[in-house]
Amino acid sequence: MPSAKKLKGPIKMKFVIKMCCWILLILYLLVLYKYLVLDRAYYPAHRSFNLIPFDSIKQYINNKDDYNFNTWFMNLMGNFMMLMPLGVLLPVLHKRFRKFKNFIVFLIGINLTIETFQYYSGYGSLDIDDVIMNSSGGIVVYMIIKAILNIQLLNRILIKEYEIKQDV
Template sequence: MFTLIKQRLLKAIFYGYLLLLLYWMFLGFSRVTSEEYMYNLTPFDTVKKYILYYDHFPFTTWIINLAGNVGVFVPFGLLLPAIYPLLKKIVPFFAVFVVGITCIEFLQMVSKRGSFDVDDIILNTVGALIGFCIYRIKRA
């Protein structure tokens, strides 16, 4: 009985968090629809620009785009394997997360409400993997 309640609570937290995240990714942070499709397909290009030209960006922009893209996805690594037994193993977890975040990045680009940035996929995946590692360590 307690396990069922815990599972339902974790699912509610996860899906609430997912909705909040989708809001941030498509509407939050003063997003506006751009006139053109924006994308970056070169790994670490955006990250390199933020690091090399750190003095050209406000600190909040730097934090949101680097640390934020990692930190905001840690809960995925904590919650997904706790909710879905198949995702307790690294390969299925990694595959599901990368496919999901790639689809979201693609939707940001085609909706012109953001950009498709391979660096975001990399940073988001690092965050999810950090959460996954924490989950695995706590379960051991």
């Protein structure tokens, strides 16, 4: 990879943005590791799983009063927010992830890897609702970013069209 000193203008800016995104991705992965492994109790003999979609989500919503706020919040909103950073970082870091199909396949693959790791390692349970919530958060951010970029592109096209008409 070339050094930033040799690059000029927009190319230098893209390089700086990508480097910042790589740093953010590494920091994000460290925080994720801390949350998923270091902050969790280790129960290698106790393995639980839920393969019924929306079962855990319904439990947390219907029985909200049975849980303290932190448990309730982390299981619903925490799971929704967990992979949100990937909705921004992956498309910036690699053009392959700018296609929705590639992004979603990778996101679900990451989810399944995390859930499988939790199940077999004893650091958590395998829950299809976690996959649903984690994926939903990543997809929402991805769609928002795509919409913003499409609006910016449309604005550029419209401004250029307007300038061309003004010149005529």
